[in-house]
Amino acid sequence: MGLILHHRYFCPHSRFVRLVLAERGLEAELVEERPWERRTDFLRINPEGTTPVLELVDGVAVPGPDGVAGWLDDTDSLPPGRRLMPEAIGHRIEVRRLMRWFHGKFFEEVSGPLVEEKIDKRFIPAEYGGGAPNTTALRAARANIRYHLAYVGWLAARNDWLAGPSMSYADLAAAAHLSVVDYLGEVPWNDDAAARDWYARVKSRPSFRTLLNDRVVGMQPSASYADLDF
Amino acid sequence: MGLILHHRYFCPHSRFVRLVLAERGLEAELVEERPWERRTDFLRINPEGTTPVLELVDGVAVPGPDGVAGWLDDTDSLPPGRRLMPEAIGHRIEVRRLMRWFHGKFFEEVSGPLVEEKIDKRFIPAEYGGGAPNTTALRAARANIRYHLAYVGWLAARNDWLAGPSMSYADLAAAAHLSVVDYLGEVPWNDDAAARDWYARVKSRPSFRTLLNDRVVGMQPSASYADLDF
Structure with missing residues (x-):
């Protein structure tokens, strides 16, 4: 048996793993999970769910x-x-710090609430918390993306890549989270040219191609999503 | 300059680092932070805050x-x-999985809410969210600790240590989080003998000694907290 990735198409943490595997030339069979269903065979391999x-x-x-x-x-x-x-060593410290930043803080403040409110709640049955988006959560995430984008731009202007002179997990983490926000049309790209230029470079890598074909049923991506010259 | 650890005494993630440093024989000067104050010099070294x-x-x-x-x-x-x-490799995968489990899931479901509601809210000014504990959050954490303790017991009974045959980051992560819950008298130790025996072994290590002297002003620890034969 080869690698099997249990994932969700618009889960940014899952997208990070897809990018990493593609960058390393590793293929995995994709199995989509709906964590709210708490499927027994899924919990058996990951009790965290x-x-x-x-x-x-x-x-x-x-x-x-x-x-x-x-x-x-x-x-x-x-x-x-x-x-x-x-x-x-110094570069490794910075890569780990930025993985924490994007997988933790950016997810909590931006990509997590946007995906939950705008995508997941359309598919989660009402008894598991689905339904209409919470507009307070959306408003907070839309305010937060602005300072996060400025931070990405500041990091990108300081080095060639976010954590240093070569592409690293930090870039793939940031791009994975930004990509779902971009699908939803919620990244104010015109605010920050350095952030946009950095994202255009990551987005044009072959590893990114498969993500750009993902679609939410009944929801078109923003005009910038699959455009490499956005 | 030597190592400086910016921490809080009852922040379980900080306690994990104190245990790790002590196990490795590294000394650090301790500087207590109140993250809600957003001290400029602290944000300069860690923008995450x-x-x-x-x-x-x-x-x-x-x-x-x-x-x-x-x-x-x-x-x-x-x-x-x-x-x-x-x-x-297999042991490393399990150590990382359990670090995620305790620093993430256990913190969200048990140690995070208990420390916030029972300790932090006593010291945080009302305008930053301090005040009386939220009893709904306490009730949920008290229900959650039971299945987490059973899981610790199951892991401890399977191997000598939580992740395998030798002590690892996984044991120190679990013990750091359990130690703050234990201070608050919220660990139902009598529920699980295997979990209790494992914790007694970790707690009797020299690295643990300094934690057992920590006190919350105006709040005595539970009877079991500093007792090595609890």
């Missing part, structure tokens, strides 16, 4: 974006200078 | 329990077989 989970072989599963990145570092055959986790 | 942050040298700071563990692994001089991150 969250996506993503990368199933390596029967009975061995790696949960979470941090888990998958760590496993890849343990098994990476690339020379250290070409890995998504860089070699220099 | 959360504890813990380990300041290595002026201008280089490592935020978060995962960041500190990663940095330690990068710089560890111990032979691989004696590190807190073990050597075997």
Whole structure:
């Protein structure tokens, strides 16, 4: 059996893993999960009940974006200078800090509420919390994206890539979260040219192609979503 | 300058870092933060604004329990077989999974709400969200601790230590979170002998001693807190 990725198409943590696998040339069978259904076979491989989970072989599963990145570092055959986790100690500290930032803070303040309110609630049955979006949560996320985008622009202007001189997990984490917000038309790209230029570079990588084909049933992506020259 | 740990005494993520440093024989000057004050010098070294942050040298700071563990692994001089991150791939996957579990899920469901409602709200000014505890949040955390304790017991009965045959970051993460809940008298130790026996082993390590002297002003610890034969 090959790799199996239990994921959701618009879960930003799942998208990070898809990008990472594609960058490393690893293919995985995609299985879409609806965590709110608490499917027994899914909970058996990940009692936490969250996506993503990368199933390596029967009975061995790696949960979470941090888990998958760590496993890849343990098994990476690339020379250290070409890995998504860089070699220099200071650079590694910054990559880990920014993974925390995007998978934690950006998710809590921006991508998490936007995906939940605008996408997930359309598909989650009312008894599990589905229904109309909470406009207070949407308003807060729309205010938060502005300072986060400015921070991305500041990081991108300081170095070639967000955490240093080479592309790393930090760029893929930021891009994964921004990509779902972009689908929803909620990234004010005109606010920050440095952030937009950096995102255009990440977005034009072959690893990004499959994400740009994802669609939410009944909801068209924003005009910028699949446009490489947005 | 030596290491400086920006922390809070009853922040479980901070306690994890104190345990890890003590296990590795590293001393750090402790600086207590009140994150709700958003102190400028603290935000400068960690824009995320959360504890813990380990300041290595002026201008280089490592935020978060995962960041500190990663940095330690990068710089560890111990032979691989004696590190807190073990050597075997399967064991490493399990250590990362359980760090996610305790620093994420256990914190959200148990230690986070209990510390916030019972400790932090006593010290946070009303305009920043302080005040009387939310009894609904307390009730939920008290229900959640029961299944978490059973899970700890199941893990402890399966191996010598939570993630495998040697003590690892997973044990220190679990013990850090349980220790604050124990201070508050909210761990139903009699429910699970395997969990209690494992915790007694971690608690009797020299690295744990300093935590057992911590006190919340005006709030005595539970009878079990500092008792090694609880």
